[in-house]
Amino acid sequence: MEKTKTIIKMNNVRKSFDGKINVIENLSLDINEGEFVTLLGPSGCGKTTILRMIGGFDKPTEGEILLDGSDISMLAPNERPVNTVFQKYALFPHLNVYDNIAFGLKLKQLTKAEIDRKVSEVLELVDLEGFEKRSITTLSGGQQQRIAIARAVVNEPRVLLLDESLSALDYKMRKEMQLELKSMHKRLGITFIFVTHDQEEALTMSDKIVVLADGKVQQVGTPEEIYNEPANVFVADFIGESNIFNGVMTGKMKAAFAGTEFNCVDDYETGKKIEAVIRPEDVTVVKPGEGQLNGEVTSTDFKGTFYITFVQCGQYEMEVHCLENYRPGETVGLHVLPDNIHIIPYDTSINNFEGMIDGFVDGKGLFIVFRDFSMFVDAHRLYPDSSVSRGRLIGQDGEHIDYQGKKVMASFQPEDGDMSDDAKKGDIVGNIVSFYYIGDHYSYTIRTDNEIDYVVDDEDLWNYGDKVSVILPKKKMKYRLLEEQKQEVAD
Amino acid sequence: MKNFHLDRRQLSVPYLIYLVLFVVMPLLVVLYYGFTDDDGNISFTNFIVFFTNSKTMGTLVYSLAIAVIVTVICLLLAYPVAYILAKGKYARKHSFLMIFVLPMWINFTLRITALKEILTMLEGNLAYHPFLNTVICMVYDFLPFMIMPLFNALTKLDSSIIEAGYDLGATFPQVLKSIILPLTVPGIISGITMVFLPAMTNYVVLDMVYNSTYIMGSLIGSYFSSYDWNNGSIISAILLMFIGFFAIFTERILNRGEKEEQRI
Incomplete structure (x- = not known):
């Protein structure tokens, strides 16, 4: 096998629109030259945004995108050796097949003879010889798809981007195009980056699959690795049964x-x-x-x-x-x-919430404010040796405990949490963003408006998008003080 | 018993009466007066006089000049505005569009009177720049009519087609020239139709800014107010022909555009 060379490298890329929620969070990704890479994930996972950032239609908010080692993240689309096959083909309806394909070549000011040769070559590649004079509007969906591919590859891009390019075709045509795209990829030797939400399509076509969810990479691997060794429950659930x-x-x-x-x-x-x-x-x-x-x-x-x-x-x-x-x-x-x-x-990072102590009330405990909720916690849970003297919290040696503003991490087990459709019953309210069936119960991920996820087990079947409230198991929750950066140590 | 039933022919009767009374008859009357002399004899004198009289020809040229200039300025002002509104990433593009269209809700004469005051303040006396003032007032008045069809045409234009242009290596001027402009021709044509024809005949604006030069509208008005129905009619008829030709011409282009859209 020839030595693989990285063609596209994304380093710590973050993207948010209008300074709001991150669509892509701290994404790093290497794509090797000549590979057929598929970005796979449910809708809204950020896969199209990644493609658009490589194409130049969106600029990363943070981080860099390298092509052959040089930073292209701020270049305009027309300055990148990258071409795109758009989801709805985006052919120019006022131009015929020849002029559509020749569009990029004419801009490069090639001679008429050269353009003619390249156009007829690429039409042969996509199996539409002799279609030069046809009007775009007389072509079928499948033919338009081929012209869109021809229009992109005729420019000999370093990377070809395909944005859900097969989703508009009917089932049979899609199957056919999958195989054709794969053989085209072999013949051309260009790096293909393909975006899809169809796991079957991804498994069929790709050399490498990047599974995405919530703007984060879940797993990168060959179709076999992704299928046989899913890195987490999301991948296992999303790919296959x-x-x-x-x-x-x-x-x-x-x-x-x-x-x-x-x-x-x-x-x-x-x-x-x-x-x-x-x-x-x-x-x-x-x-x-x-x-x-x-x-x-x-x-x-x-x-x-x-x-x-x-x-x-x-x-x-x-x-x-x-x-x-x-x-x-x-x-x-x-x-x-x-x-x-x-x-x-088991992912131990779930259901961890950072909060801050904001006061102490004798008889109730420490008041802790979290992003989504606030609660009183028995002071002994955080300061085991503390006691109360004249309504104030003191330590073992009688000194006042400086609790104000201290950071606290709280966590609970998914099986201890409870769900309700009554917003008043729970401590936080959010929408179900995903759920899996785990043998004898469902595991739900509930996301609040603050973009914080709560994982709760429940036996009942709820639906994707349902608005529910979560009743936190206050008694069973674990609390610990977060270590502060020790400034005293420095001096 | 047979049910009482109106077929299409019977239903069309009221509209037919309306058409005959208010469209066909007046047209015939205009044509009759246009091609007769004072004594009621058929004559082409009025027609020939219009094209040989330097005064009427001057008016035609002046009207055309105003209409062309106003249309071109409207197009140049409206296109970028419509483009930014339609293709910009603003959440409230329709509210912004509303701001441009809002003046249309205010009475026309009131708007022009207000603008007149502003112009008087700037120029001292409106009589110094009658032509300029006419153009300014008309552009102000007709701009929304140009923005609307352009906005609609640009909104309908799929953004990914524009992106495809950049993707294939084109710069903004190249994308504008070879993709955006050709694909918004129907919008441009309907914008021009909406502005050009009123600009050629709307003499109220001229009156209000004390522009004493005649345009086609004022010429017709003056003939009729001096009871010269024959000359007034022939000018109306000639103007109608102009408008007719223009309408046929734009219809063709629009039809072609629509056919393309349907096939996509």
């Missing part, structure tokens, strides 16, 4: 989840909280008692080449893709090979 369970490591390469213990191939310290991901096609249905789990078939759904079978194992539900048709009510055993269990360490 998955069964996700909360669990804990019980020994060397042993994990307990879904009510039983499994051997696995990932090694984490015993006692660590984990999430286990099992793909439906990796579960084998066996005779009851012969697998790790036993359960009852609840429903089956024929999908042409396989059956989607749901099996209820106690309180946990498992989705299985199998070739045989099992009747609902049938008792079966389920077996999963250790290799097919993917263990993801």
Whole structure:
């Protein structure tokens, strides 16, 4: 294999529109020369913004974008060796096919003969020989798509950007164009950066997939890596179907989840909280008692080449893709090979909230103000040795504790939080921005207007976008004082 | 029993009566007076006189000059405004557009009177610059009529088509020349139609700024007020022809533009 060279390098790029919420947060990304890279994520994840920043249509608020080692982040689109295939093609309706494709070449002041040659070459590439004189408006969607690609690649860009370029085509045409784009990529050897929300499209076409959510990179890898080794629950849930369970490591390469213990191939310290991901096609249905789990078939759904079978194992539900048709009510055993269990360490950064102490009231405790809420906390939780003297908080040696303005970190476990649709019941109010089914319950991420996420487990099914309030488990919440920068140490 | 039922032909009767009474008849009357002499005999004298009389030809040229200048200035002022309003990244573009259109809600004579006062303050005496004042007042009056169709045309223009131009290496002047302008021709044409024709005939503005030169509108008015119906009519008829030709011409261009839009 030839040596890979980085063609585009994004360093700590941040983008916000009108100084508001960050669409892209501190993004760093390397794209190698000649690769077919797909930016994959749900709508609103910032993938198109990244593409537009590489194309020059949006400028990063912070950070730099390097092309071949030189900073292009502030260059205008017409000064970059990069061309774009727009989502709705954006062909010039007043020009014919030839003039559309020749647009960029004419600006480079090539001779007529050269332009003619290049146009007919590129029309051959996209399989539309002899279309030069056709009016754009007489072309079908698929043909317009090809002309849009031809118009971009004829300029021999260093990087070709494709913005959801296949989404306007019907299913069959899209499948066809996926394969054609891939073969075009091979023939041209240009770096392709493709944006899509369609995970299947990404898996089919890409050399490398960048999974994005909330303006942050979730995982970068080959389609196989992304599918087989998802870096977190979001990726596991977004790419393909998955069964996700909360669990804990019980020994060397042993994990307990879904009510039983499994051997696995990932090694984490015993006692660590984990999430286990099992793909439906990796579960084998066996005779009851012969697998790790036993359960009852609840429903089956024929999908042409396989059956989607749901099996209820106690309180946990498992989705299985199998070739045989099992009747609902049938008792079966389920077996999963250790290799097919993917263990993801539990994300401990969630549900941590920074607040500040703002006063003390005898009998109620320390008053702590967080971004979304404020509460009284028993002073002993933060100052274990403290006591109250004449309504003031004193330490072990009777000195006054200087609590005012001190930073506090509070955290809670998702299973301890509660949700309600009554805004008055909860401590904070937000909208559900994502949720996953984890074996026997759902894990919801609720985002407040301050852009702070709360992760709460709940057994009921709520919907994406629902406005809910979260009841914080005040008794079970953990609090700790944040270390201050020790200025005294310096002198 | 057969239900009482109006078909299309019966329904069109009131409109037909209206058309005959208020459009066809007056037109025929104008044509009749235009091509007869004082005694009611058919004659082309009025027609020939119009094109040979230096006074009427002078008026035609003066009217055309005012109309062309006003239209060009309106277009040059309105295009950038419409472009910024339509393509700028402002959250409240329609409110900004409203500011430009708002004066139309105020009575026309009141607006011109106000502008007259401002001009008098600046120039001392309006009589010094009759032509300039006429142009200023007309531009002020007709500008919204130019902005609106341009704003609509530019709003409809897909921004990604403009971005595609930059993407392929064009600079702003190149994008403007080879993409934005050609694709907003229908808007430009309807803007011109909205401004050019009124500018050629609106003599109220001239009256108000004490511009004693005649334009087509005032010429027609003066003939009719002196009971010379024949000459007044022929000028009306000639003006109608001008407008007719212009309308046919713009119709063609607009149709072509619409066909292209439909096919996209």
